[in-house]
Amino acid sequence: MNQMQLTFLSRSENEEFARNAVAAFALPLNPTLDELSDVKTAVSEAVTNCIVHAYRGTEGWITLSCRTEGSRLHIIVSDSGRGIEDVEQALAPFFTTLSDEERSGMGFTIMQAFMTDFSVSSRPGEGTTVSMSKVFGAKAEADAQ
């Protein structure tokens, strides 16, 4: 098992930093290019949510933790921002609270589709935590059977 934790400011230039840091951490698990791309996209979505929604108009800390467990990579992205009033609504495809900003409303849908496991917990006024994991080699194993 390996672990890492990063804390960084909610600045948009850190979106690229965060997804590339997770990709670099995941490399020893030998992910395929597609798997790595899925993980980078999911991390980018989670971190962008913190910047665009949680700390909207302000700046705050985002914590990104990763842990490996066999061929599984666990990722937790958390903030201490405004939180989500209605999580179920936020998870619905195409739902966005910023409809005048060219937001797709697909962030959570992509995290769910691209990762093996996904969950989100939030308290309005206190922050949001996204937990997700991906098992590498799962598709190759399924194809082989």
Add this chain to the structure above:
Amino acid sequence: MKLRSCRQGDALYLFLEGEIDEHSVSGVRAQCDRLIDANAGAKCAVFNLAGVKFMDSTGIGFLIGRFKKLQKYGMGMYLENPNAGADRVLTLSGVYTLIPKLQG
């Protein structure tokens, strides 16, 4: 992210290069819109994504935004050559039902 463009007959070609995320998209959005305004007489715009190494859902919002702008001019919009990752994001979000992908 970088943007190159060329006009061929009735089609405006836009070549996006780099990584599309919430940070990188703002500059290219304004640049694209200026090009569309300047080519308002064209029949369609083709966004070539061959140089896009990464794209998250910000790219969906960006592309649909350009689609709506082109619609106002009566111009069609098409996508070309997304890599596997961008293709998954675009397929999952149903973008191709609005903005068809050119084959080949």
